[in-house]
Amino acid sequence: MADALERLKPDLMVVLGDRYELLAATAAATAFRLPIAHLHGGESTEGLIDEAVRHAVTKLSHLHLVAARPYAERLVRMGEERWRVRIVGSPGLDHLARTELPHARDALRHIGMPDDDRPLLVVTQHPITLHPGESRREAKALARALGRIDARIVITAANADQEHRQVFDALRSLRNSRATVRFVATLGTATYWSLLREADALVGNSSSGLLEAPSFGTPVVNIGDRQRGRLRSANVIDVKPEAAAIERGIAKALTPTFRASARQSRNPYGAAGASDRIVRILTSIPIDRRLLQKKAPA
Numbered sequence: 001m002a003d004a005l006e007r008l009k010p011d012l013m014v015v016l017g018d019r020y021e022l023l024a025a026t027a028a029a030t031a032f033r034l035p036i037a038h039l040h041g042g043e044s045t046e047g048l049i050d051e052a053v054r055h056a057v058t059k060l061s062h063l064h065l066v067a068a069r070p071y072a073e074r075l076v077r078m079g080e081e082r083w084r085v086r087i088v089g090s091p092g093l094d095h096l097a098r099t100e101l102p103h104a105r106d107a108l109r110h111i112g113m114p115d116d117d118r119p120l121l122v123v124t125q126h127p128i129t130l131h132p133g134e135s136r137r138e139a140k141a142l143a144r145a146l147g148r149i150d151a152r153i154v155i156t157a158a159n160a161d162q163e164h165r166q167v168f169d170a171l172r173s174l175r176n177s178r179a180t181v182r183f184v185a186t187l188g189t190a191t192y193w194s195l196l197r198e199a200d201a202l203v204g205n206s207s208s209g210l211l212e213a214p215s216f217g218t219p220v221v222n223i224g225d226r227q228r229g230r231l232r233s234a235n236v237i238d239v240k241p242e243a244a245a246i247e248r249g250i251a252k253a254l255t256p257t258f259r260a261s262a263r264q265s266r267n268p269y270g271a272a273g274a275s276d277r278i279v280r281i282l283t284s285i286p287i288d289r290r291l292l293q294k295k296a297p298a
Contacts, residue, residue: 001028011287015061016040016091018054026060035291037063037282039091042071042078044229045207049129051229062291065278067269068231079297086281089274096212097272099190104198107191111154111182118180119151119254122192122199124206125171127163128226135163138224138241139170142204145246147177154195157185201253203246209236215271217263219253221246231269235262 001024005013013029015022016039029036038061045051055078058064064080066072067090075085105115113120125142127135146153155171158164174181187195196202197216202209205227209220214233222232224241232238237258239249252258285291 001025005032012037018050020053022057023053026057030060033292035287036061037065039065040067042066042075045226046228047128047130047225081295088277089270090211091274091278092211093269094272094275096193096215101190101194104194107194111184113152113182114180119200120198121151121153121201121203122195123153123155123203125167125204126158126206127161127167129161136166136170139167141241141243142223142246143171143173144243146174146179148247149179149250151179153179153181155183156187201250203250211269214265214267217265219258219262221249221253233265233268235265
């Protein structure tokens, strides 16, 4: 990162989110006295190491472009000067609005999923990075719950966090269930969103259930603490990482009453337009001593 900054000589660094790799980028920028603009700060994911990374990046950053008002208020409580904090929404929703989605039927046919009347569940379960051993236990509970449901199930691969292999190994037992199950290493963004729009429910602990699924009105069964602390809409059912609780959550998500309420849900991260707001701020804010020199809270 230091070599890249020396070569590129940027005026400002923009970083997004909470992945631990950001610590390398922001540490180098700090040493170069380079202003940092941070997207999606102020959020909370209490079951992940990302929680600590995100707030560490906040303290290294000089401009905070946040997705929603509660996150802006959290940053102010953390001691960030209010003028540095701007509410812009989620730029990911711009990508969602601008992407032409393929027909879900084509994607399902491609992976060999039968076209029948059974519910379609998209399952995305990621590791629980803050608590060693929890990832396997939660994935086994999810597998037991799904194994009792007669449905069409598309399981996407977990991300590359530690213990992702344990998640995959636990879910492989579904091959012997009465459900029709397809494992997909990667769908690609457009195809994933297409299936998310088509699905009767999204099951697991992915942030897409909170950020993107509300825009489709898709019911979500959110498992455990991985996303605890994030804003959620009326389309989300939070359940404990236990087989019986997950099964009850799925049953509720599939009811006509809940499906109707999910379709009316409002996305707490707003609508398209965040990217334009971000560009306007980045191209208008003076890059000067005031931006670079942060003040401690009184």
